[in-house]
Amino acid sequence: GQNIDQPTEMTATEGAIVQINCTYQTSGFNGLFWYQQHAGEAPTFLSYNVLDGLEEKGRFSSFLSRSKGYSYLLLKELQMKDSASYLCAVPGGSGGYNKLIFGAGTRLAVHP
Amino acid sequence: GAVVSQHPSWVICKSGTSVKIECRSLDFQATTMFWYRQFPKQSLMLMATSNEGSKATYEQGVEKDKFLINHASLTLSTLTVTSAHPEDSSFYICSANTDSSTGELFFGEGSRLTVL
Numbered sequence: 001g002q003n004i005d006q007p008t009e010m011t012a013t014e015g016a017i018v019q020i021n022c023t024y025q026t027s028g029f030n031g032l033f034w035y036q037q038h039a040g041e042a043p044t045f046l047s048y049n050v051l052d053g054l055e056e057k058g059r060f061s062s063f064l065s066r067s068k069g070y071s072y073l074l075l076k077e078l079q080m081k082d083s084a085s086y087l088c089a090v091p092g093g094s095g096g097y098n099k100l101i102f103g104a105g106t107r108l109a110v111h112p
Numbered sequence: 113g114a115v116v117s118q119h120p121s122w123v124i125c126k127s128g129t130s131v132k133i134e135c136r137s138l139d140f141q142a143t144t145m146f147w148y149r150q151f152p153k154q155s156l157m158l159m160a161t162s163n164e165g166s167k168a169t170y171e172q173g174v175e176k177d178k179f180l181i182n183h184a185s186l187t188l189s190t191l192t193v194t195s196a197h198p199e200d201s202s203f204y205i206c207s208a209n210t211d212s213s214t215g216e217l218f219f220g221e222g223s224r225l226t227v228l
Contacts, residue, residue: 104154
């Protein structure tokens with residue numbers, strides 16, 4: 001089965017950098033996703049990592065270490081609109097490559 | 113990206129009634145759609161996998177007779193919450209993926225159900 005751990009809450013200051021960690025255990029590995037979800041809205045896709053290393057996409061970067069079962073999402077130049085939940089997800093086992101299993105999410109609060 | 117549309121966005125119903133939520137893929141065909149449920153301040157919990165032309169696959173602990181799923185076409189899946197009770201009040205979100213190799217899911221807008 002899958003097990004995903006990420007911090008429940010984080011706070012940061014506008015303009016700063018924040019790193020949101022995610023550790024996972026899976027029976028097989030088919031990549032790791034990060035989604036952003038604002039309150040009351042559906043999640044939106046941020047990144048997908050399947051190989052080790054850092055993937056940079058504008059202010060957001062995502063890192064993966066398959067040997068450590070570890071990923072992080074790095075948010076730079078934080079803006080107030082970045083206040084949201086950030087969800088780490090991995091595809092679920094034999095039931096379906098595309099069946100995503102989500103972590104509990106990290107609620108990020110950005111303060112002025 | 114692909115577009116998934118969900119309807120209604122919110123619904124209020126009386127206890128004991130049934131509510132149907134529709135999920136449509138607007139610009140692609142989806143043989144598989146996924147239904148998630150999210151309680152306040154919690155993450156998305158997968159309820160079931162909706163398969164076009166066949167029975168849905170339910171996750172452990174989800175009552176298939178209470179949450180009826182129909183996937184009659186390649187662009188439409190419906191979730192019916194039967195005999196709804198206040199504890200069924202939640203945010204229901206559907207998702208689908210295109211055939212891309214990444215398996216990225218595209219989500220509908222979500223439907224907020226409140227059972228009085």
